Amino acid sequence: MAEAQKTTLKKWPRVAKAGGKKACTVEGCKRPYRAKSYCFFHFKKWRQGELPHSRYRTCSKPDCRVKTSKAGLCEKHYAETYKKADAAA
Structure with a gap:
């Protein structure tokens, strides 16, 4: 062979x-x-x-390149944005 x-x-x-x-x-x-x-x-x-x-998708805030978690924002910016709205209500 x-x-x-x-x-x-x-x-x-x-x-x-x-x-x-x-x-x-x-x-x-x-x-x-x-x-x-x-x-x-x-x-x-x-x-x-x-x-x-x-x-991966990054945070929509200027100069933030962290991975998004919810609503196009990183965990830090999501908490800042939506916790203010919850506290005002």
Whole structure:
């Protein structure tokens, strides 16, 4: 019996989508698009939360990037908003 040779990849190949025609959307980056309109480098930074777009919905209050819990607000801002309304009633 002849054994078929297996070729194994040592690393996952970073393949650009769209045939390398689209570029990363980060200003000044010319690497090809990979996912979420980012190149592999910026996509990794996006996943780690280092870019302004987060992986989850964030609080709708300005300058708050905490994950939402209710009504588009984080727990802190939700408590501030709705506890005031309950106390006034």
